[in-house]
Amino acid sequence: MKRVTIKELAKVLNLSISTISRALSDHPDISQDTKNKVREASKLYNYTPNLRARYLRTKSSGLIGLILPEYNMFFIPEMMKSISEAVGEKGYSLLVFQSDDSYQKELDLIDYCNQLSVDGILISISSGFDTSDKLSKLNSEGAPIVLLDKIWENDDMSSVGIDGANVAKEAINYLVKKGHRRIGGVFSDNSQMITETRLEGFKNACQENGIEPLVLMIDSLETFDQTLLDFLHKNEGITALFAMTDELMIRCHSGLQRHSYKIPEDISLIVISDGVLPRILAPRTSHYFHSPKMVGETAVGLLFERMKDKVCSTKTLKIDCSLVELESVKDIN
Numbered sequence: 001m002k003r004v005t006i007k008e009l010a011k012v013l014n015l016s017i018s019t020i021s022r023a024l025s026d027h028p029d030i031s032q033d034t035k036n037k038v039r040e041a042s043k044l045y046n047y048t049p050n051l052r053a054r055y056l057r058t059k060s061s062g063l064i065g066l067i068l069p070e071y072n073m074f075f076i077p078e079m080m081k082s083i084s085e086a087v088g089e090k091g092y093s094l095l096v097f098q099s100d101d102s103y104q105k106e107l108d109l110i111d112y113c114n115q116l117s118v119d120g121i122l123i124s125i126s127s128g129f130d131t132s133d134k135l136s137k138l139n140s141e142g143a144p145i146v147l148l149d150k151i152w153e154n155d156d157m158s159s160v161g162i163d164g165a166n167v168a169k170e171a172i173n174y175l176v177k178k179g180h181r182r183i184g185g186v187f188s189d190n191s192q193m194i195t196e197t198r199l200e201g202f203k204n205a206c207q208e209n210g211i212e213p214l215v216l217m218i219d220s221l222e223t224f225d226q227t228l229l230d231f232l233h234k235n236e237g238i239t240a241l242f243a244m245t246d247e248l249m250i251r252c253h254s255g256l257q258r259h260s261y262k263i264p265e266d267i268s269l270i271v272i273s274d275g276v277l278p279r280i281l282a283p284r285t286s287h288y289f290h291s292p293k294m295v296g297e298t299a300v301g302l303l304f305e306r307m308k309d310k311v312c313s314t315k316t317l318k319i320d321c322s323l324v325e326l327e328s329v330k331d332i333n
Helices: 006-013 018-026 032-044 051-058 077-089 103-116 134-141 163-176 193-208 219-236 247-257 292-306
Strands: 064-068 093-098 121-122 145-148 157-161 183-188 214-216 240-243 269-274 286-289 316-319 322-324
Touching: 006 018, 006 032, 006 145, 018 032, 051 183, 051 219, 051 292, 064 103, 064 316, 077 093, 077 121, 077 240, 077 292, 093 103, 103 121, 121 292, 163 183, 163 193, 163 240, 183 193, 183 219, 183 247, 193 214, 219 247, 240 247, 247 269, 292 316
Parallel strands: 064 093, 064 121, 121 145, 145 157, 157 316, 183 214, 183 240, 240 269, 269 286
Antiparallel strands: 286 322
16 A cells, blocks of 8 residues: 555544644644544554654654663563553654673664664663763763663662662562571672672671571573582572572573472572563462563653653652562471
């Protein structure tokens, strides 16, 4: 079907061109019924806005940039989906970029997004990103930036994420209440912010409960099973493991069972998770639920606040995590 112009679409709907444009841009002065009517007609008649013309007219490209260190099967896809849907509902399009966990590539991608005149940028920064001055400078000089799935404690940047230290602390306190005193924490890549915060919470909880912080830092997933086995032999009497992420939880789950440890009879297991993988394992894994949908939607909402008013105060929004008790933790009191 031949693409129609905005003028032709306006004629079909008996609306003005400006009403069509504002409806597609989710303008607050346009009723929801009119917005729905215009969007349905746009799909039916195969109308696509001319972004160059839109930018010249409104100084808005209608584009949002999303920069992620990597795409994988853990957490990221669901978060991407929620961001795409939330952005689309506001009449914007999403451009997704992968930084390959490279600090320099992130800088290049932020610069590229600004060259494309995106209206806002969501970014999950890599482990090597210098979070002091450079990002703040980019945020003040270009499109508004909101940090995704990270907590930024400074006043010059908005961010959305969970309080990893506090959630890790809650997980250890939960295990202690179940009678566990020899608890191992399984972490990876101590250069990452996520590792730093969750390790901090793990150690603080152990200290407050008067127990030894038994830390297993995984350097290579290829040798995970043997590394886990050596850790358990070296630290006799471990009755529970806290896994930092789903990826480590799966490795713990399979490694324990491969070496004839029963979950939870021999060793209990708990993780911070988006809740999908813990439910398909046997036994199902107890976890603190970290909602990728809520992170994505909250981040989009915060970004559009910043886009509407660039001088508004920055915010740090912490997403709550809830305990989901399944079958992997034994009460040994």
